Amino acid sequence: MAADMLGGNAIGAVFGELLRVVLKVTKKTIMYKTKLKQIQEILESNIPILEDIEQLNKKLDRGNEETEKIMEVIMNGKTLVLECSKIRWYDYWRRPRFTDKLTELEGSINYFFQTVMPAITARDTKILRLEIRDLMGSGSNGRIDGRNVSCAIPQSLVMPVGLQEELAELKMELFKDGVSIVVLSAPPGCGKTTLAGLLCHDEEVQEKFKDNIFYVIVSKNTNMEGIVRVLFNHKRQQYLGDFRSDEDVVYQLEQFLNSIGPSPILLVLDDVWPESESFLEKFVFQIKDYKILVTSRSVFPRFGSTYKLKPLNYEDSLTLFRSSAFLPNQSQDIADENVVSKIVKGCKGFPLALKVVGRSLCGEPEEIWKTRAMEMSKVGSIFEHTDLLNSLQKSLDTLDSKVILKECFIDLCSFPEDQRIPVNALVDMWMELYNLDEEAYAVAKLQELCNRNLADLVVTRNVVSGFYNQQFAMQHDLLRELAILQSDLEPIEGRKRLILEISANNVPAWCMEQNRPSISCRLMSISTDEKFSSCWFFIQAPEVEVLVLNVRSKNHTLPEFIKKMEKLKVLIVQNYGFFPTELNNFLLLGSATSLKRIRLEHVSIPPFAFTSVKLEILQKITLYMCNISQVFSTSTILVSESLPNIMEINIEYSNDLTEFPVEICLLTKLRKLSIINCHNLISLPNEIGKLVNLEVLRLVSCIELLELPNTIGGLCNLSILDISECLEIERLPEEIGELQNLRQLLMMGCSSNCVLPSSIMNLEQLKEVVCDEETAILWKPIMLVCKNLRLKVQKEDINLNWLYNHRS
Numbered sequence: 001m002a003a004d005m006l007g008g009n010a011i012g013a014v015f016g017e018l019l020r021v022v023l024k025v026t027k028k029t030i031m032y033k034t035k036l037k038q039i040q041e042i043l044e045s046n047i048p049i050l051e052d053i054e055q056l057n058k059k060l061d062r063g064n065e066e067t068e069k070i071m072e073v074i075m076n077g078k079t080l081v082l083e084c085s086k087i088r089w090y091d092y093w094r095r096p097r098f099t100d101k102l103t104e105l106e107g108s109i110n111y112f113f114q115t116v117m118p119a120i121t122a123r124d125t126k127i128l129r130l131e132i133r134d135l136m137g138s139g140s141n142g143r144i145d146g147r148n149v150s151c152a153i154p155q156s157l158v159m160p161v162g163l164q165e166e167l168a169e170l171k172m173e174l175f176k177d178g179v180s181i182v183v184l185s186a187p188p189g190c191g192k193t194t195l196a197g198l199l200c201h202d203e204e205v206q207e208k209f210k211d212n213i214f215y216v217i218v219s220k221n222t223n224m225e226g227i228v229r230v231l232f233n234h235k236r237q238q239y240l241g242d243f244r245s246d247e248d249v250v251y252q253l254e255q256f257l258n259s260i261g262p263s264p265i266l267l268v269l270d271d272v273w274p275e276s277e278s279f280l281e282k283f284v285f286q287i288k289d290y291k292i293l294v295t296s297r298s299v300f301p302r303f304g305s306t307y308k309l310k311p312l313n314y315e316d317s318l319t320l321f322r323s324s325a326f327l328p329n330q331s332q333d334i335a336d337e338n339v340v341s342k343i344v345k346g347c348k349g350f351p352l353a354l355k356v357v358g359r360s361l362c363g364e365p366e367e368i369w370k371t372r373a374m375e376m377s378k379v380g381s382i383f384e385h386t387d388l389l390n391s392l393q394k395s396l397d398t399l400d401s402k403v404i405l406k407e408c409f410i411d412l413c414s415f416p417e418d419q420r421i422p423v424n425a426l427v428d429m430w431m432e433l434y435n436l437d438e439e440a441y442a443v444a445k446l447q448e449l450c451n452r453n454l455a456d457l458v459v460t461r462n463v464v465s466g467f468y469n470q471q472f473a474m475q476h477d478l479l480r481e482l483a484i485l486q487s488d489l490e491p492i493e494g495r496k497r498l499i500l501e502i503s504a505n506n507v508p509a510w511c512m513e514q515n516r517p518s519i520s521c522r523l524m525s526i527s528t529d530e531k532f533s534s535c536w537f538f539i540q541a542p543e544v545e546v547l548v549l550n551v552r553s554k555n556h557t558l559p560e561f562i563k564k565m566e567k568l569k570v571l572i573v574q575n576y577g578f579f580p581t582e583l584n585n586f587l588l589l590g591s592a593t594s595l596k597r598i599r600l601e602h603v604s605i606p607p608f609a610f611t612s613v614k615l616e617i618l619q620k621i622t623l624y625m626c627n628i629s630q631v632f633s634t635s636t637i638l639v640s641e642s643l644p645n646i647m648e649i650n651i652e653y654s655n656d657l658t659e660f661p662v663e664i665c666l667l668t669k670l671r672k673l674s675i676i677n678c679h680n681l682i683s684l685p686n687e688i689g690k691l692v693n694l695e696v697l698r699l700v701s702c703i704e705l706l707e708l709p710n711t712i713g714g715l716c717n718l719s720i721l722d723i724s725e726c727l728e729i730e731r732l733p734e735e736i737g738e739l740q741n742l743r744q745l746l747m748m749g750c751s752s753n754c755v756l757p758s759s760i761m762n763l764e765q766l767k768e769v770v771c772d773e774e775t776a777i778l779w780k781p782i783m784l785v786c787k788n789l790r791l792k793v794q795k796e797d798i799n800l801n802w803l804y805n806h807r808s
Helices: 010-028 031-043 047-060 065-085 092-123 164-175 192-201 203-209 222-236 246-260 278-279 314-325 337-346 351-361 367-379 385-401 402-413 424-434 438-449 477-487 561-562 586-591 662-666 686-690 710-714 732-738 758-762 773-785
Strands: 181-185 213-217 263-270 291-294 305-308 454-458 473-474 497-502 523-528 546-551 555-557 568-577 581-584 597-601 618-625 647-651 671-675 696-700 720-722 744-747 768-771 788-794
Touching: 010 031, 010 065, 031 092, 065 092, 164 181, 164 192, 164 203, 164 305, 181 192, 192 203, 192 213, 192 263, 203 213, 203 263, 213 222, 222 246, 263 278, 263 662, 314 337, 314 351, 337 351, 337 367, 351 385, 385 402, 385 473, 385 477, 402 424, 402 438, 402 477, 402 497, 402 523, 424 438, 424 473, 424 546, 424 568, 424 597, 424 618, 438 454, 477 497, 561 586, 568 581, 568 647, 662 686, 686 710, 710 732, 720 758, 732 758, 758 773, 768 773, 773 788
Parallel strands: 181 291, 181 305, 213 263, 263 291, 497 523, 523 546, 546 568, 555 581, 568 597, 597 618, 618 647, 647 671, 671 696, 696 720, 720 744, 744 768, 768 788
Antiparallel strands: 454 473
């Protein structure tokens, strides 16, 4: 078969995959057959050229920038062809749209072979620079200090209040001849990051720098090597193994930037700390049209041009304040104008203060407004860092009557600066710390913090209500600083939470004292960097209920003092490094006799981890981006004996999960099971029908999963079944009609050719089916019979901007 002739290199694999899909769809559909045949002929006729370029890439161990672009077209072209296969004869109104898109895809492929490929194969005049990587990405997942990033520009926002003029001035400064570095400087909370993001989305900036805009958030503990790795990853360019030294990191960065030239380059280093001059020097090179934008609280006069962002003027400050202090349809007569004026002037034009103070007053009686106005009028200059913190503190004090909400705000500082905090991690913490009965109660706390501008909620994808795996919290670094100050008010031994940040092996002095204090905190967070050698000190903290370990090293050993944490209920290990962390000393968790919840992110878990130790009251396991091969396999203990009370297992983004661990099917108390974005999972075992207490089964984006086993009918208590984006499932088993307690079925992004068995009408308790427009067609005949069934259709966001526009 022609598709099988294409080799294992990335570009050949991509074209081969598209060809296989085209052949498959052409056989099944009458519509678009002519157009698909034309695409097939183009692909087959150019196989020799692809083989030639693959051999060249092997020889040079490099790829090419243009092949990277066409790979994106082909990957999305595969999706387009699959979409065409879903079109039915009665969808006549949709046919022209997809015909046009297939024509555009054909044109892009033709352009590549006729124009781009000859330039690539001119070996004597062009060096192939960019590495072609496997479509699924490398093990790094494009992470730098925990962010799932590829130097992408932050999401564009509507123009914020009062930054139009500043944007124009900053752009003018950046475009000046002879200016290579611009430092955007202002006190914290003034809008530096917002302005930098607006600049990157500006049309003129986009036109000048095109795909060479790199946006990197530089937190306090970010290292040079991590930034360089993510720059390489963003462009899919190869670095030569591990960096040998700091000098080698700088050298390879310079080579990388030179390889992109002569195209203009913009590198944005956001939130650079004041003591980082030597750090900035490493990014300075004499390269034409290479520009650096730095945002910082400092000015760094050695680096030339500085743009000082001024606070908002009074009119803009008033507009921003009112937008936070009053709801859209709420009367603004609650407070005297003089009172409002005093409050606004007291914020001194700082956007963060205006939003936080405004939201803290929203809905409050007039007496509270007057009290705040008097307090604000006593504040000197909010240009002073401590004064700004004092102003924010007064807004935080309004939470004194909401003790748990205030504690939740302070808990956010348990995670590193500038990092996305998984909402599910907060749910695990808060349900145990504050005895919350439902996950929704914990999420409601976060929502209230967001409503008060004390945190931000980032939703990476719209999901069904009740599931939070695509939601993350963010906290402004100044608000995090305020939270840490609140946490540190008490002496170490009396604090409710202990926040430790360790650089290399430099532990706090009190940890090494002979008469170390006994810690009474309920929450402990320890952040270590990539140089930490896991030489742990001893901490006596018997009251700890939640332990958060933020790690960056390639190897990390769990601390021995966990053995003494008799009340430990929640363990969270978050890896913010570039590579997965090898997690050691897992067996000591057997000493944590109160442990209920474990969350591990981006770690390699030892084989037999969960069958070598008894975790008798553990209720929930979450494994996110983890290597989990054999972790549930039977060792010295049966999994049913090691995890006798487990009720929930969540596995996400596990690339080595090809076969579902049959041992999990022995956990008969399991109520929730989620397997999400495990793209290599092919099948489920028949034994899954033994999970008789399972209430929720989520199999989301398991794109290679071929079918649901017939034994699924044994899940007699199943109420929610989610098979969204399981593209290869073309038939639901007849036994699905035996799920007499099934209330909700989710099928977004499933094949429109999926066959629904007649037994589906036996589901008397089924109240809601959530699907897209194409899948909804399958259900309309059933709706005529099942009168109580509600069909919730979520519209697809068909965005075809990914097509490689060779005419631009």
